[in-house]
Structure formats: structure tokens, C-alpha cells
Amino acid sequence: MKLQGQEEYEASSAHENVSAGELESDHGPSHSPGSSSETDSRELGVCTDPPLFIQLNELLGWPEALEWRETGRWMLFEEKLEVDAGRWSAPHVPTLALPSLQHLRSLLVKGLVLLDCPARNLLELVEQVIRVESLSPELRGQLQALLLQRPQHHIQTRTWPCWGSTPPKKVPHNENVPLKEQHQNPLRQKLPPEAEVATVLAGELGFLPQPLGAFVRLRDPVVLGTLTEVPLPSRFFCLLLGPAMPGRGYHEMGRAAAVLLSDPQFQWSVRRASNLHDLLAALDAFLEEVTVLPPGRWDPTARILPPKCLSSQHKRSLSRKREVEGFSTRRMAGAEDRRGPGPQVPCPELQRTGRLFGGLVQDVNRKASWYTTDFLDALHPQCFSAVLYIYLATVTNAITFGGLLGDATDGAQGVLESFLGTAVAGAAFCLLAGQPLTILSSTGPVLVFERLLFSFSRDHNLDYLPFRLWVGIWVATFCLVLVATEASVLVRYFTRFTEEGFCALISFIFIYDALGKMVNLTHAYPIQRPGFPGYGCFCQYPDPQGNESQWATTKQKNRDDILSMDLGLVNASLLPPSECTQQGGQPRGPGCHTVPDIAFFSLLLFLTSFFFATAFKHVKTSSFFPSVVRKVLSDFSSVLAILLGCGLDAFLGLATPKLTVPTEFKPTLPGRGWLVSPFGANPWWLSVAAALPALLLTILIFMDQQITAVILNRAEYKLQKGAGFHLDLFCVAVLILLTSALGLPWYVSATVISLAHMDSLRRESRVCAPGEAPSFLGIREQRLTGLVVFILTGFSIFLAPVLKFIPMPVLYGIFLYMGVAALSSIQFVKRVQLLLMPAKHQPDLMLLRHVPLNRVHLFTAIQLVCLGLLWIIKSTPAAIIFPLMELLWLDELMPEEERSISEKGLEPEQSFGGDESQDSELMYQPKVPEINISVN
């Protein structure tokens, strides 16, 4: 199945001969020995030609006021000069009328074709062009003067264009020196320095007896003075002049010539053409490949936006070759379509070596070679914003799970342990692991296990931390066994079904937790309904003698209403509780402990932070504000939403629950040191018995860790430095040993935060051709961002004075946002949406072109049922074994037929990646999602 994001990834390979090869102007280093785009472009052999910028200079004003004006320009797409509005149109897919191409062809047949013309400047070029023509000397002179006249270019140097300020009409430009404004043309920075220019001159010239066509290829490209908008060397020159013609004849013919020249295959042919015949053959080849839109069903003046994804030139040439070879291509293609992708070859990281610790050794060797660049690659400003974003997410996570742990273990662990453990484990993992983009965190399943372990210890009067140490020792041992036996290679059997189920579950847990915490908050700060016993609070003072016992109290009346206790107080006031305490009094009454307005205000803060985080994230794809502003707003969406929430909270000054950060550096449990004693009060055999719960926890950790690792190492993220499944598991095992000994929480890879981490490190190509969509190049793979995040997390223990201003509802809102963002990017959710859509409104997804709708719905329904069952299990004490259950079910419940859908039908982009596909994704997809949680 093909999602929007994936299209974008594929797009990069579509531009190989224009952008990905030479023009990849992204600043990030590209150490990869064989990136796919390079390979592609070498294969094609077209990329050695410099890119071409084409402009159309039109002759306007016949007969009174002749002037040349640039009215169109092309790289990949067309930009048209809006003469009245004085601006360039947005880039769009050029559309031509078929007759204009035919007229152009016949004019070239009759006209002059000069290939490898040796002209060294415009004057020489013009002389060549007019000399050969059978024109009278007088006409020749007039024509020469006209061709040497300086054209008007519309150069947008500022927001307010300088158009028309100094009209440079009728000034000859044979001096061959480009003007200042040409050098200052901002377009120049968009063009690669080696680009060449083709100029098409077209227009009505009444004094010519018959149409005059000329096509010139210069032997050596040369800057033709003020002829071209940018002072780059010209390679092609095309002249299309003549007497009056119906319609916008010459304009359309000029456009046709320019569009032809902007076609990479035509460029390739015409650079190598040796005579008119070659030129015409190239034109005919172009005509063979055009797409035709019928009249009436399409307004020919409508502008088509540039598609997100261009069809690959490579594909074009191949499909043509095959067509020439002829015969039954169609049936072959059909068969290919149905066969689907062949059996998957596991990636090298997941091939079994057969030696003890063989995989680990391989991982270490592979990773060692990248180790230096793992730090150098982080030197990019983008990493700064990534650190800030992930730091906040990590701290939020640490606080939340710290609070939950403290609650689950009766204070045996708490927020301080959570901070410290996160910092130590995370930093160590980022320094040493196989996939340093992974962010370690406490996770839901592990938390549930810990809660059960603690209950067990308490019920059987066991010393919790020593028992837990032994569990940790056993888990580490089992994990080492798994590493030694290379058990991680099993992950290649995870299917889309498994991964999507896992992702959806984790996302739902995030959403559920966020909402659950808000509900808990309304219990802590109840809403005061009319008649609710929240009224009534007064301040009781000792009498002036300070003798409390002398307070006169009357007896309670004999009524069952507990509120109606009689007041027999002589010394009391109605001061608010805080002031009362200050003045030595004591607040009395049921209303003293209720804080009004907090519940609803918290809800407002929660919604505010959620909506603004979402809105800021989406600013990136909106059309408002300059791109820098949009990028900042989008990259710092969570930070800005948190700041906004804090600001709102501070403005109203209500006593909302705030983040509590430990102020002293010592274990939460009073009276214990940092090291856990190996036995404590427990009997010796408990250290052996601990192997049983450890076995469960090992399965849990293995699944939790490896599913996340598989998701992070997907091919669609174009990671260059490879995965390290064995090394990752080894690190997790060692860290579990360490944290058990120190009495800190246990950590595994966290899917949602790790994906957010990768998302904030996306590399995209800088766009060169106007209208071209930036393509996804990969992720900044390095160890520094994670390391800094965890060092900062460690220091956050001392940030209490700042962090204590963050209201908890704001953090819950960010949690909700993270869950929703992760959920919205998986295909499963898109399929659930399909359930609600009438067939005629369904998007033109690849999936739906190839799989019957009821099959898709059935697959979705099975996934929904599984997810529902998982959720039920997760909500019961059986939660600790749920990842195991999941794996079993996937292979039991899913019938062969369904599995074949998930492997073939739902993933037709595999066949689409091939070279012969008869359909493609609908290209008008308005927005580009961020990183996708979907398997390739």
C-alpha cells in the first residue's frame, strides 16, 4: 500500500537526472558509499548534461512599438509572466495545443538548423542566423537591429518588483556585458552554476514575407549579454518570426519550442543531434509520449499544479524500449502486477551468521566505522531544535512515568529515580547502541509488570528492591543468551499487521493516558455543582490568651447531615485559608479544601496545548508566512504550545496542578543508599525463583524493543548507517543490570518518541527548479542529539525552579498530541476511515485500485477486533504477557488469504517501484504527512 509520505520518498528518485545527482544542494554530508539516487543517475547516463533553463522572449507591439519581452520561463515547470499584474505566475505543468507543435515542426522543416554553431557572441550569432536566410539585404538589416535590441526581463529583486522603473527599450545590447540586475537576479541562486540557457525568440513581424524559423546549437556555450534573464552561458537559440497568423500563433509556437527544450529526453537527443533529421526524430519521439486531454472536459487555460511526484525518466526510457521490443508487454505487466513482490531478502543486519555473538560482533564492526561521523553529522542547526523538542518530550515522559512508578511501588521509586535512570540509561544507549536515533523510555507494559511485581512482594512480605535486582540479573542473562543466539533475526517475520497493531496500541495508550489523567484531575479538583458540599469555610483563631482548649464548642445536633454541625465559635473570620494560616488561625469547614475553577481551567489548558501543538505543526503545509517562520513554528510546535499554556496559566494565576520536580538529590525511598543490596531480608532461594518472572519480562522487553527497532529501521527512512538489532538488545540488557542494581526504573525503546526524534531530523533536498517538491533524502543519523537530550534530562533535576511553572494539563495535552500524531500516520487508520466513506468519495489509493473493497474492510475489521482484544488484555493484569499474545494471534487468527493480502495486495508500491506499472497514485494530494509509521 502506498501512502502519501512514501510517494514523497519515491519522488526523489524521479528527479535523478535533474536534481538528485548534481543539484543536491543540501548541506548535510553524504558519506553513503552508494546512495540509490547516484546509482540511478549513473545508470541512466543522462546526468552528465548540464541542466537547461529556457526562456521565451516574445516580440510584442507590432507594428507601432516593437519590443522584446520575456513572457515565459521553464526549468521543469512553466512560469508565465502575468503582464498586467507584473509578476511571475506560480510554476505549473505546461499545457500545449497540438497544432502549435505541428506548426513548429513544419517551420523547423522549412527553416534553418545550425548545429554546433561557432558564434562567440550575440552579434556573431545573429549574423549567422540572418545570413543564411534568403532575405533582402534591407530586411536583413532591419532584422539584425531588431534581434540586437535589448529585451525586457521581469526581475523580481524585492517583494515590490522593480518592474517598469527604468524601461530599457530599444537599447541595442551588442555590448555583450550582462547588466547589474541580471547578476542580482534571485533566480540565479536557484539555478546550479553549471546550468545552461536556451532562448526562444518568437513573435509577429509583419514585414517578413514568410515565416522564419531557426534553431541553433552553439558549439561552445557563451553568455549572450542582456539577451537572457540570468548571465549564464547560452547553448540553444530558437527564432520563430513571421507575418500575422491566426490566434496567438507565434506565442504558442514559442511556448511549444520551450516546452520541448525543457524535456530531458529531447534535451538529450538534441544535444547529440547531427542534422535536421535527428532533431525531427526527437520531436516525433516527444509527440509519441505526450498525454492528451480531450477538449471540453478540460479548460486548456487552467493551470495544473506541479505533481508531488514526477514519473521517472528512467522509467520512461525503459517503457519505451520495451514498447519497441513489442509484443505482449501487457500480459507480462499484468502478470507482474499479480505476482506481487517476490520473497523478501532479509537485509544484511538480519542475516544469521551461525556463530555465538556473531550478530553482535557484526553490529559492532559495522557501527564502529561510522562512529566519528556519528558526531560530525550532528553539526547542523536542525539538531538544535530536535534536541529541544525531544528533551521536552523526554522530561514529560520521565515525570509522568516517575509519578506513575512512585504510585505503583509505594515510593520505592519516584520522579528522581525516573530522571536519573532516564538520563543514565538514555545517554549510555545513545553513546553505544546500534541505532542511536532510538530514545529509551519507561513504557506502559514494563510499568504494569513492575506494579504486579511490587504487589507480589508486598503480599508475600518480600524485600522489593533486592527481589527486583535478581529479576534484573536474570533478564540481563536471558537477553545475553538471545544476543548470543542471534534471536533478533526473528524480527524479519514481523508483518505489517504486527507492526500496525503495535503502533496503534501504543498510540491508543498515549491518548488514553492523556485523557485518563485529565479525568483523574477532575476527581482531584471536583466541579462544584449547586448543592455540592463545597461551600463553607471559615477561619478559627485561638482566643487572645492563646488557649485553644478554651474555645467554646457546642455539641453537634442530632441530625444525619454531617454538614450541619453547629458552630459554637466565638473567634472566627471569613479569611481565605491561606491568609488564615498566615495570621495564626486554622481554616475550618468542608469548603476549605476545594479549589474552584481548576477543573475547567485545566481542561481549557489541555485543549489549548493540544490544539495549538497540532495547529503549529500544520503551519508548515499552510501557505501563510514566509517559509522560515513556518518552519520555526512547525519545528517548535510542542515547545510553543507548552509556553502558550504556561503563559495562559501564569496570566490567570490559578492554582492549577504544576509539575513537581525533586529538589534534593537522594533516593525517594527514605533510608536506602544508591546501591541495592543483593539479598536484603529475602531468603536466598528467591534469587533463583526470580528467574520465572524474569522470563516473562524478557519476552516483554524483547518484543517491545525489537518491534520498535524494526519500525525505526524501515527502508522508507533511507537510513545509511544500518541497524544494530543485536547490539541494541545487548545494550538494553546491560542497562537493565545497571538500573536494577541502582534501584532505577527499567528502560526499553519507546516508539512514539523515537519516531518524533527521527521526524525532527529529516533531511530534504533544497528545491532548485521552481515548482519542484523537495524530496526526502534521509535522516541525520548521529548520536549527539540523543546524548545532549539525556544530559539535559539529567541536569533537569536541578531545573526545579523553572520547571515547576509548567502546569500538568499542558503536558497531558502534548501527550495527547503525540498519540494522535503517531496514530494518524498509520495505514490502519486510513483504512478505518475508508469504512466510513461512501465508495464514490474514497481517495484514489493504490490499495483500492487493486484490492476489492470488501477484502480491505475485512482486513481492517480483523485488525480492529485484534486491537480491541489486545486493549482488553492490556487493561487486565494479564497485560504483562500481551506482546507475546499478540504474536501468537497474528499467526493463528490471520488466515492465509488475509496474510497474502497484507503481503501483496496491500503493498503494491513494491510492484510500483518496478519499471512497468500501468497506474500511479493520484497526484493531487494536498498535504504531505511527516514520518510514516507504515512498513514498506
Place this chain on the structure above:
Amino acid sequence: MKLQGQEEYEASSAHENVSAGELESDHGPSHSPGSSSETDSRELGVCTDPPLFIQLNELLGWPEALEWRETGRWMLFEEKLEVDAGRWSAPHVPTLALPSLQHLRSLLVKGLVLLDCPARNLLELVEQVIRVESLSPELRGQLQALLLQRPQHHIQTRTWPCWGSTPPKKVPHNENVPLKEQHQNPLRQKLPPEAEVATVLAGELGFLPQPLGAFVRLRDPVVLGTLTEVPLPSRFFCLLLGPAMPGRGYHEMGRAAAVLLSDPQFQWSVRRASNLHDLLAALDAFLEEVTVLPPGRWDPTARILPPKCLSSQHKRSLSRKREVEGFSTRRMAGAEDRRGPGPQVPCPELQRTGRLFGGLVQDVNRKASWYTTDFLDALHPQCFSAVLYIYLATVTNAITFGGLLGDATDGAQGVLESFLGTAVAGAAFCLLAGQPLTILSSTGPVLVFERLLFSFSRDHNLDYLPFRLWVGIWVATFCLVLVATEASVLVRYFTRFTEEGFCALISFIFIYDALGKMVNLTHAYPIQRPGFPGYGCFCQYPDPQGNESQWATTKQKNRDDILSMDLGLVNASLLPPSECTQQGGQPRGPGCHTVPDIAFFSLLLFLTSFFFATAFKHVKTSSFFPSVVRKVLSDFSSVLAILLGCGLDAFLGLATPKLTVPTEFKPTLPGRGWLVSPFGANPWWLSVAAALPALLLTILIFMDQQITAVILNRAEYKLQKGAGFHLDLFCVAVLILLTSALGLPWYVSATVISLAHMDSLRRESRVCAPGEAPSFLGIREQRLTGLVVFILTGFSIFLAPVLKFIPMPVLYGIFLYMGVAALSSIQFVKRVQLLLMPAKHQPDLMLLRHVPLNRVHLFTAIQLVCLGLLWIIKSTPAAIIFPLMELLWLDELMPEEERSISEKGLEPEQSFGGDESQDSELMYQPKVPEINISVN
């Protein structure tokens, strides 16, 4: 300037020969003697031909398992059978490869063309087709058997398609009787009954020695049994068979033939063709007009969504004619473009007759002829939802303005007067006025005037209601003079600038009022900050002897804190205030009168109702849910949002401020009857002096009334029954006299609610061709909805028990929604958005193609400044003269140049409406707005 909505309106004229003429299957009556679409289609003369449904039956499975299968179908757009998925694709613009059209042409040249073939059934047809061919008798037999074989149609009778359940392969269908499933085909309901069918049969047939092409036009259309998907008579039959060909040759050729046949101009030509030469000429004419997309810049397999607006066939034929006539069309077109629309001819309603009351008499005559249909046209279910929606808006308005009036006039008028006046004035207006779609309401400017008049009366000890009666008498007199002198014809000088300014201001007032009321609410229900004197409330009882004076109180301590009064009470409890009162006690303390949580909960209700009203409205353009559900959600968006808000409020049961509805039917001011005495305590000369404020109020009412009337009667709403400016003003004058005498508020036309009223009465064409966008046909112009709304408003005085459950914040939220919705539809707002957009992200608006950006920005800025000044004036007591000020300014402040932009540059749809325009609006506009507040 061309807005999205307008495009849609224009779209209707684009389909004249297919849909607007015969296919207009909307149930609404069309009494209009000369609707524009009818005129257009008559002009073209094409519409007499029945529409054509084309299907492609493809021969698959050569050589083993030959079978015919319908793989594509066309009306306006293409639907492709997704063979794997077993469903029809969404309708899309067909794209062809140029070679397929050329192959088709050469096959037709060599092949058989039978025009006016007399075959009466499929067998005869097949015999005709194969007899003429130079085939061996054996081949002929095989071919005949093959052609008579029943094809497979994919007929989606239910959501779960019956595809493949009974494969009807290899069954001859020469029995000529259509099957049950063909009759049950839901497609048949979409096709007009007079439609004809064209069938294209194409495929690879290896035993043929050479390609076989045949094109047949049947003399008398006949149902060809099971050959076609729908049992409609066939007119055309096209056969394209042959030996293996590279690529998907026959499939593409068949598609080319089908697309050709789906072209209205080709249809026209081929229906009248008398020989092969005519047929080829039609094909060549088609080729002349196709749009060509270059390869590489466009993936030919991408599906282009149907454009919102089709280019008119009329335009096509004209532009072609002109091109044939040749010469300098371009310069002509250019000149036309620049000239802009000529001087506007005022519509008949606004032509001065020159007689006293001439305009009024004309209005009455015009309207009298429609009077019966004004009631009959309301018999449509849509009117029911319109009544509900507008009733709620009117009641909300009546309550709000009633409350404000009561406040402004110290209770001289109140909510009861507001309800009664609204009901009486509104119902009378709907029965008698020229434009019964108008909704009368209290408006902001009139309210401000009333407030000032009351202050003046109070300061000078005047009797307010009698004074007001005289003002009303004078206003009515002045208005009658305006009617008599036909002053309303002046409204034709209102420009876009005036109207947009007015609309924006009214919308801002709605938004400002909604927000202002929410702020007021937080003052009434303050948020309890820590330290806020809201704590402390207890219940004081009389002692058991019931002797209040015996309560022991200690003296207040000598402190300035008013809260710290000592309590010397012996009989008190902490019961909530309500219970305390019930039990005979008395609540004491500062905390007793504060209601916590209300402010934030009100804010939540406000936001909820605003967001849900907006969201429900937008459901219409989403792709979820069946269209019936979407329509209901969208039409009842406000009602649903109000119900949701009430539900939420009832669920939590907080004491939010609720709607207060009078329970007794009597004037709010105690001691006055329903008739206002003409003098009261005022001196006699005051009745003359009242003429001065009356003059001001007359100007105010004239402007307020007529700007709204101009907006409602815009050409883009396609009103059939004409306007009645004079009659409207006459009605308003009479009603002012009446309401003054009864002491009820004054009423004029309210822009926002009236537009909402029209919006809820839109008529749209039922779509016939798949992929065709419904076109706007007009408004259900009738008097009944308004009448019922106001009758219900009158009865609402007795609905207090139900209406009292509606919380005020919910109503404020709906107000905000109405303001925002009205604001978002005016071009001014779109131009303000342009200010924030970088040039390259700006949408491809007509405006921006023709007017320089800095001019557009300057125009917007001037409008913004004017609006700011208007707002300032509106906020001061000078508000009463603001409409006058506005008119003066518009003509003073706006330089000639700006005015020329507003008249020409910003309204290029006038020139676009013509027949020669070189550009058109970008067609990929994702959503269609509702009624636009923008002048044509």
C-alpha cells in the same frame, strides 16, 4: 474578481447541452420565462441531440479464454473498471496517448464505416459488420459467434458488488432481451431516459490476419440486448479488433474511440456525418482542440479529478469560429481584456420611471404576478430545515437585542417587546415585501440610536415613548417621500468597496458582540483566584425560640479587612445557601453569592458550540458518511451545536446563565398599555422637533436597508422573481409607524441572517453524469419560510418552559459562528489573507493574474483603514451617523485609480463571462463555499 462560489454558478452554463437543458432534474419549479441556461442552449442548437452513454467492451483472454468485459464507461468523464478491486474508479478526466488516436484514425480509414445502418437487433448488426469485410467464411463464423457472446458487466447493485457471483461467460446474447440486472442497474437512474448508448468493442484477436475496424451509426437506435450495461437504445457501434499489437494497443484505441464519442462536438458532427470524410474531419477537429501535456512533467496514469467548472461548449465553438476568421484575434482579445466591462446597464428594478411612486407601483405589479408561486414554491423538504435554522437565529437575535434594548431604555422596551415586534414586523414584511427572503431584525446602528434617544429624553425629562412615536411618524413620512421620489435607484452607485465595508463591519459587530458578551459573563461570574474574597459562607439560623434579636453578635474588630468580621453566632451551619434558605436559615458571608466554575464552563460551552457548528457545516464537503447524513449535519449545524451545548450543560447541571423568556404577555414597562399615547407629558412642539432626529434615523435606515437589499439581490444568486427596492422601503416605513405606535422596537433588513436564509434555500442541479459537479440553480424564492419563522417567533413567547434550558454561552457561540461565516465569504478577507502570504504560495486567483500585487495590497490597506475608522466611529456616540459617513468617504477617500481597480481589475469575471478569455481560474479548488457576499 472571481471567487470560488461564482465559478460554481458559472459552471451551470457550461453544461448547457448536456445537463441544464433537458437533464435539469431538480424538482423545484422553474417558472422563469427566460432562464439563462435555456437561452444558451437554444443558441447553440446542439441540445436537441440526446446525451450519449459510451461503454468499452474489451476482449480479454486471448488465446485461451476469450471473454468480453466492460472495462470503461463515459458520460462526461471516464470511469475505469478496477479489475482486481472489482469496482468502478471515481470519475476522472480521460487522458489519452497521442499515438492511440492516430492508430484509431488509420484503422478507420482502412476500415468499414456504416452510417445509418438499418439493423434492428444485434444479430443483424453483427451480420452487417462482418459481411462487408474481406474475411474467409470460416473466420466470419468465428467472429460472429464471438461478437454475439454475452459480455460481463460490473453492475454495482449494492454496496457489496455482485461481481463474479454468476459469471455469464460464453452465453450467446442474440436473444436480444436485456437481463434483470441490467434493468436494476443503478446507473440507469442517473442517465436521462432519452439517452442513447454507444458501444466500443476492442481487443486482441490473434486469428485475424490484419486489424479490423468498423464504425456503425444505426439509423434507428435499438436496444442491443445484453451488449450494453444499461438497457437503453444503442446509436453507435465501434469495433476494433486485430492481431497482437505492442503495448495495450487495442485497449488504448478503444479508449480513444470512446473519448472521441464522449466529446459533444464530435457527437454533433458524427450524428450528421454522411461519409468517412466527415467522420475523419470531425476527428481532426477534435485533434486540433486537444490539450497536450508534455511527458515527464506529468505521469500519464495519474487521474485528474473532474474540474469544478467546465469550459463552455458555446465558448469552444465561438473561439474556433473566430480563429478560422483569423487575424489579430489576439490583439482584439487583449484590448477587450483591458477595456473591462462596459458601463453597467442598471437592472429593470432600478430604472427611474420619473412618476411619483412609479417605482413602487412597478414593484407591486411585478411581485403580484409571482404571488401564488411565492407559496407553492415553498413545498419542498429543504424549506423545513431552513425554517428551523432561521427560527433559531431569529429567536437568538430577538433575545439578545431584547436584552440590550431593555438595558438601553431602562426597561421601556424588553425581551417581550422584542419577540412581539420581531414576529409582527417580520411576518408582515414576508407577506407583503418585494424581497420576501429578507429577514427583518433589530440592528446595531438602530440600537445605538435608540440608546441615544433614550438618554436625551431622560436628561431633559421627556416622556420617552411618546417622543419616540413622533420620531417614528417622521421617519415613516421621510421614507414615504424617498419611495415617492424613487430614491432607491441610487443604490446602483454602491460599489464593491461600499458593500464589502458594510458586510465586514456587520460581521465584526457580530464577532465583537459575541466575544464581548463572554467577557461580560466572566464579570458576572468571576473566576476565583487564590486569595480572592470568594471563600466563606455559612448558614445562620434563628435560635430555637425563633427570636432573631436574641442572636448574639460580637462587635467587628478594628481592622480594615472587611472579611474578618467576627462571628459571634451560636446557631449556624455550613449548609449550601440554597439548602440553608430551605431550612429557614439565612446564608451569610462573601462566599454565598459567588458561583464557582461557571466562567470557565461557559467558555467551554461557547467554544464547543462555535467549533461544532463550524465543523458540522463543513461536513458537507468532507468525504465521510453518505451524502444524506452529510447534508443533514450541514443543514442543521447550528441546531445540532445548540442541542449539543444544551446536552453538555444539562449533563453537568451547573448554574450557567440560561435564556430568559417572558412568561406573561404584557408590556415590560409597568403601567403602560399596548398603545403609546401621542403626547404623554411632553410639550406639543416636541412632535415637530422630533423631525430632526428622525432625519438622521431615516438616513440610517435607508442605508442599512438598501445595502442589505443590494447584497441579497445580486446577480450571482440568480433570483428569478426580481427585487423590490421601493416596495421593501415602503413596507419598512409602514412597519416603523406601527411599531412606534405600539412601543415596539424598530426593524430593518439584517444582512447576516438574510444571507443565512438564502443559503439554506439554495437549489442545486441533481448530478446526472458521474463526476459532474452539481451546479447552482438559484434560490427557492418564496414567502412561506420567513412567514413560518416569524409566526413561530411569536409563539415562542409561550415556549418559555423549553427555551429556558438553553444556556446563553451556547447562543453566543452561534453568534460568533454566524459572524465568522459571513466574514469568511467576502473577497476583502481573502485579500487580507494575501497580505500574509509569500507571493509564491498565493493561490492562482484571477485577481492576481491581472492586477499588480502592490495595487491589490494598497486597495486592501485602504479598506482596512476605512474599516478601522468606521469601527472607531461606531464605538463612539457618533455611531448613529456612520452609514452616512461611510458613503461620503467612499467617494472622497477612494482615488479614481482605486475605483477603477474596484470596477475593472478586481472584477475580471465580467470579461471572463465573455467569449474570449485566455486564462481561467485554477480549477483545483478543494472546497466550495456557500453563498458569497461579493458583488458581481
